[in-house]
């Protein structure tokens with residue numbers, strides 16, 4: 001019997017699909033340092049972003065035939081190394097795009113009206129300083145009519161654009177590669193509108209956008225640091241629901257303190273799972289603990305897609 005370790009969990013429907021197909025599935029959260037021994041008895045492992053499947057772990061588990069990533073980023077897996085050893089590596093690239101895009105808008109709506117800071121301060125200072133807080137948060141802005149710069153016009157970037165258009169924002173889209181600027185915006189009542197977004201260079205996005213949202217993978221260096229903050233509009237808002245490292249965190253703090261950036265919203269961090277304290281305690285940063293894909297709908301789609309890929313992999317052997 002094929003044995004699968006779902007080390008960062010798997011949606012119950014995906015698990016049942018695997019079991020119905022005759023696989024044994026153990027849902028667990030085995031600590032990283034115990035995996036080199038305990039994974040040896042399994043044929044496959046599924047992970048989210050927490051568990052790392054590096055070369056040393058792969059070497060320790062000669063029985064391993066498949067690594068499944070329930071999600072998009074495979075930066076926690078030594079993919080080429082695994083494939084070089086004949087191990088199948090799969091991810092579920094489209095299943096969570098909408099959930100991430102909706103979180104981006106949660107952060108944007110929150111950022112422009114100071115919700116994170118208000119939520120931190122109201123329970124502590126609300127009664128004594130209600131009117132001071134009311135004054136401090138009086139200068140919010142509306143999103144409609146503002147320009148959203150989207151860096152990386154892939155699956156998530158495109159979903160973000162659709163919501164932005166629905167909200168009445170202008171979209172400036174930048175990608176490293178040529179892309180189709182037309183998106184299909186689903187409106188109520190079964191109507192679909194085809195809208196062509198403006199394309200831009202990275203520099204144009206930095207100079208013209210009121211808000212910037214990042215949707216590229218992290219490769220080797222930040223996309224945004226002091227030089228980029230320098231040319232941005234004063235008061236720009238930034239969202240990073242993509243990967244820690246894309247924004248230089250220390251230079252972000254300088255830009256927030258200088259008033260150049262009005263707020264930042266981070267779902268991902270340099271040092272996960274322990275982001276730096278200056279980031280966690282900054283009043284102008286909206287924080288979520290890497291939950292872009294953490295919705296019932298996304299996790300169900302991911303579980304079902306991953307189960308299908310695993311079944312197909314083993315059945316075709």
Ligand SMILES: NC(=O)C1=CN([C@@H]2O[C@H](COP(=O)(O)OP(=O)(O)OC[C@H]3O[C@@H](n4cnc5c(N)ncnc54)[C@H](O)[C@@H]3O)[C@@H](O)[C@H]2O)C=CC1
Pocket residue numbers: 071072073074093096097100151152153154155156157174175176177215216217218241242243267268290291292293294
């Ligand atoms: N916060 C969370 O929980 C989640 C985060 N993510 C992350 O979101 C990111 C984007 O995911 P998808 O949109 O699904 O990927 P995708 O592959 O569909 O799109 C990424 C786009 O970025 C472009 N790109 C790559 N390098 C670039 C650069 N240096 N400058 C400009 N564009 C560049 C690519 O050409 C591509 O169009 C990934 O890093 C992924 O891991 C994905 C799901 C959940």
Ligand SMILES: O=C(O)C(=O)COP(=O)(O)O
Pocket residue numbers: 048049050070071072073074096290291292293294
């Ligand atoms: O799919 C991705 O790239 C993600 O970052 C999602 O991470 P998670 O599976 O929620 O730990």
